Amino acid sequence: MKLDKNLIPGFLREIGKDGDVCISSRIRLARNLENHLFLLKASLKEQEEIIEEIKEVINRLNNFQFYGEEKLDEIFLNYLLERYLVSPDFVLNKNKKGVFIDSEEKISIMVNEEDHLRIQILEGGFSLDEIFVRINELDDKLEKELPYAFSEKFGFLTACPTNLGTGMRATVMLHLPGLILTNEMEKAIKAARSIGFLVRGIYGEGTKTIGSYFQIGNQFTIGMKEEEIVENTKNLIAQIVNYERKARDYLLKNLKNEIEDRVWRAYGILTNAILLNSEEAINLLSTLRLGVCLGIITKISLITINILNILVKRANLIYYLKKKDLNEEERDYRRALLVKKVLKKTDETNE
Amino acid sequence: MDEKGNKREIAICEECAKKRGVLESGKTLNIEEILKIMLKAKEKEDKELKCPRCLLTFYEFKKYGKFGCPDCFKAFEEKLIPFIKKIQTTIREKEEEVFHKGKKVTVGVKRSLLLSEIKRLKMELEKAIREEDYEQAAKIRDMLKEKEEELKKDEIG
Numbered sequence: 188m189k190l191d192k193n194l195i196p197g198f199l200r201e202i203g204k205d206g207d208v209c210i211s212s213r214i215r216l217a218r219n220l221e222n223h224l225f226l227l228k229a230s231l232k233e234q235e236e237i238i239e240e241i242k243e244v245i246n247r248l249n250n251f252q253f254y255g256e257e258k259l260d261e262i263f264l265n266y267l268l269e270r271y272l273v274s275p276d277f278v279l280n281k282n283k284k285g286v287f288i289d290s291e292e293k294i295s296i297m298v299n300e301e302d303h304l305r306i307q308i309l310e311g312g313f314s315l316d317e318i319f320v321r322i323n324e325l326d327d328k329l330e331k332e333l334p335y336a337f338s339e340k341f342g343f344l345t346a347c348p349t350n351l352g353t354g355m356r357a358t359v360m361l362h363l364p365g366l367i368l369t370n371e372m373e374k375a376i377k378a379a380r381s382i383g384f385l386v387r388g389i390y391g392e393g394t395k396t397i398g399s400y401f402q403i404g405n406q407f408t409i410g411m412k413e414e415e416i417v418e419n420t421k422n423l424i425a426q427i428v429n430y431e432r433k434a435r436d437y438l439l440k441n442l443k444n445e446i447e448d449r450v451w452r453a454y455g456i457l458t459n460a461i462l463l464n465s466e467e468a469i470n471l472l473s474t475l476r477l478g479v480c481l482g483i484i485t486k487i488s489l490i491t492i493n494i495l496n497i498l499v500k501r502a503n504l505i506y507y508l509k510k511k512d513l514n515e516e517e518r519d520y521r522r523a524l525l526v527k528k529v530l531k532k533t534d535e536t537n538e
Numbered sequence: 539m540d541e542k543g544n545k546r547e548i549a550i551c552e553e554c555a556k557k558r559g560v561l562e563s564g565k566t567l568n569i570e571e572i573l574k575i576m577l578k579a580k581e582k583e584d585k586e587l588k589c590p591r592c593l594l595t596f597y598e599f600k601k602y603g604k605f606g607c608p609d610c611f612k613a614f615e616e617k618l619i620p621f622i623k624k625i626q627t628t629i630r631e632k633e634e635e636v637f638h639k640g641k642k643v644t645v646g647v648k649r650s651l652l653l654s655e656i657k658r659l660k661m662e663l664e665k666a667i668r669e670e671d672y673e674q675a676a677k678i679r680d681m682l683k684e685k686e687e688e689l690k691k692d693e694i695g
Binding site for chain 1: 654657
């Protein structure tokens, strides 16, 4: 079975620059409105007013889809989280909230997450420069219509002091199995943290790491220009990419049998298991991804792995199957079936 | 140590401590006792520093780690500058303070507030007319006129 790549968000439909290590890049801006209290103090009524005001402007300027309260049930919120279009805080907080998403699923604007506005753009691969240009344009456009809270000293005023100034976080989602397998990851995390970078799990702040995926981005937001933040982040990421490739080379040269064994065992389970939970699937697909990058497996594309990575997650599987009433075991069964079909077919047709 | 992270040394002997009221007479000097008193005083100060717009105190800001509104920054400015330096840089020893160097808004805050207020009033005016509430519509029209004049003045200025 061949899956349509339009099943996943636009930024995962292509393998971008340095795509062997960099899954995707993201920049987000935190913004607030001068004429409203922040979410710690805003009443539910005021939170609704904030949504209305922002909606009026964004609907006029852009062609984004808006999802409000009535659409955002638990499953849909998690569906968006699994697609990296909203944050864990957006899923969990009790605010009146809404989110704008572009048709390609590369841009999302969360309203009433921790700040009134969280604007983010995602792209495949290592592409912070392109994103920076585009998010700046979008931000400038919105700034002309929305009364952003701003001060000369502190910059864009944000609910949390850790976002003050530029309100900008530039993050790259990295796949680092080489560093994990050579026991170098901890060293890399320590080094990155010591120079002011955040290393986080699969969905960012406070989330755990699965499948050797890490989000690395700038910690500090004030005291430097946006361009400097992008440049510094790029420099660090380039070094980590290098480091990861060296680790993979080492594995291939010195532990060839062990690595091939690991990859083919992952393939074996993915193509034969009867039940698969989502975490196990992501972990095995991660090993398969390494196998594809190392040339051990040649008949599966990275895009296929990107598609499966999204579809095996709980809420996305539910949406894909259009079956909300499956219990956990039924889901594990259907998940295993889907993975099996996709990987085996890819095998035969030499995609 | 004060809020700015500056150390201030005060020499206290039992005698002075009693005079300053730091120590109750009859008690002997006790370091723990002094620290407790100093912390209490600091807490009291933080609880009294309050944002006039959203009523968040500096004490609450430290407790939640979040601001309540855009005016908090003015209200807490003095205490914020060293605080931001502490959490937003790894180079703590450096003397200089950390301020915004990035992009700025192009539309002034006052102007953008006026613009958004005008937009809101226009929407309300339409609604009032739609609902045939002409008394309300007249009121809104007056307010709108006022705001538009203010905006014009702002443009000339």
